[in-house]
Amino acid sequence: MPQRGDVRAAVRFAEAHGDWIAARLRRVPKRIEFRPGAVALVRGAPHPIVWQASARAVPAIAPHPDGGMMILTGGDPRHAPRRVQEFLRREAARDLERAVDRHSRALGVRARSITLRDQRTRWGSCTAAGRLNFSWRLIMAPPEVLDYLAAHEVCHLREMNHSERFWALVYNLCPGTDEAEAWLKAHGASLHRYGVGGDGADGDSDAGLSAGEAA
Ligand SMILES: [Zn+2]
Numbered sequence: 133m134p135q136r137g138d139v140r141a142a143v144r145f146a147e148a149h150g151d152w153i154a155a156r157l158r159r160v161p162k163r164i165e166f167r168p169g170a171v172a173l174v175r176g177a178p179h180p181i182v183w184q185a186s187a188r189a190v191p192a193i194a195p196h197p198d199g200g201m202m203i204l205t206g207g208d209p210r211h212a213p214r215r216v217q218e219f220l221r222r223e224a225a226r227d228l229e230r231a232v233d234r235h236s237r238a239l240g241v242r243a244r245s246i247t248l249r250d251q252r253t254r255w256g257s258c259t260a261a262g263r264l265n266f267s268w269r270l271i272m273a274p275p276e277v278l279d280y281l282a283a284h285e286v287c288h289l290r291e292m293n294h295s296e297r298f299w300a301l302v303y304n305l306c307p308g309t310d311e312a313e314a315w316l317k318a319h320g321a322s323l324h325r326y327g328v329g330g331d332g333a334d335g336d337s338d339a340g341l342s343a344g345e346a347a
Pocket of ligand 1: 293
């Protein structure tokens, strides 16, 4: 219901249209929590989340006994979902800092800061002051997609628009731009099913990474 809506009217609506609401909810893709036994995505590849009593509480990527890789975690299993999500955020920060650094050097520009957010509507943004924002969920996409987003926002440090000159810079830094855009269009929304969050608004509670580390 709308934020300023009438609660009683909403309840009446829900009571009258229960079947319709239930049918809608069945079509919403299931949320995938980062619990032991679930399969997370890291850099585009499935990583089962495995809890072991002997493992460290801080999650780490390790080879899975059955092949492929897994996220291994120990400690109190009730805290595993939060720990795994924080771990993925840290991995996202690391990959994005590296990619922004590489593209910034190539373009001769410098970002003032890099901040991770959890916005539903955008994967990245660049302010006039040169602050770059990215969704931490990009760590779940294939590496080329994260790299493209980094290139895209770095190019805004030179061109604060989506002009032909801007896109020429992007294609120069990232020849796989079209493929990355197509991937986001086809699969981007599915990344929001994972973990908790999707703060909707702006994610201002998110901790920022300092500028010095970025450039
Ligand atoms: Zn843009």
